Amino acid sequence: MTRGEKLAEKFEGFSPFHPLLAPLGLATRRFLRLFERESGFSAPKWFILAVLEREDGLSQGEVSQLFELDPSRVTRIGQALESDGFIRRDRCEADNRVVRMYLTDKGREHLERLPAFREGIHRRIREALGEAEQAELKRMLEALAEAMKR
Known part of the structure; x- marks a missing residue:
């Protein structure tokens, strides 16, 4: 048994806050690592590109919200993203405080991989959870997210 495996065994189920947080955090970290490895982008970068594909020209404030x-x-x-050539950022003429973001051709090309990537993620989730389990997990995570807003 490796040192890492021994530590994992020793701390299995350990969470300094609530027992749900450790597996939730681990699942999130693993998803983000998979996401970055498969897409070549951090999740926030990819999500911004995907949102701009749906509605180009959103302001940074709108994306923030x-x-x-x-x-x-x-x-x-x-x-x-602008430095890497995936988007262009322009100040709004009507309000200089507002910066709008637009996809470039390079950004659109990278988004062409989205359907295959999304299907790979969906396949992994389907292999781990049935439809009813997915629906219940979604409901529970939404309830948890809502409870954390207070």
């Missing part, structure tokens, strides 16, 4: 992210974080992600 949509994802409940700090506006400065959306600005940094937008700047990185």
Whole structure:
């Protein structure tokens, strides 16, 4: 048994807060690692690109509200995507405080991989959980997210 396996065994079920948080956090971290490995993007970058594919020209503030992210974080992600050539950012002429984001051709090309990537994720979830389990987990996670807003 490796040291990592021994530590995992020792701390199995351990959470300093609530027993649900450790497996929820682990599942989230593993999903994000898979996401980054398969897509080549961090989840926030990919989600911003996907949102812009659906509605190009959203402001950074609108994206911030949509994802409940700090506006400065959306600005940094937008700047990185712009630097890499995936989006273009333009100040709104009517209100100089507003910065709108638009997909570039390079960004659109990368989004063409979205359907295959999404299907791979859906397949993994279907292999782990049946439809009823997925629906129940979704309901429970939404209830948990709502409870954490208070």
